[in-house]
Amino acid sequence: MAYAYRVYDQQGVYFVTFTVHQWVDVFTRRAYSDILLENLRYCQQHKGLKIYVIIVT
Secondary structure, eight states, rough: TTSSSOOOOOOOOOOOOOGGGGGGTTSSSSHHHHHHHHHHHHHHHHHOOOOOOOOOH
């Protein structure tokens, strides 16, 4: 599945959504959230990932 979706326009903005296997509580367990954040930081530093956060109230 890693090659099912490719980014062709490196300057484009993309909406990404995730699913969690067996509803693992990723954001309430520190160990899981640390792994997720570590990987996002890696992609920011080494792959040019930019993250935009939209907060809807």
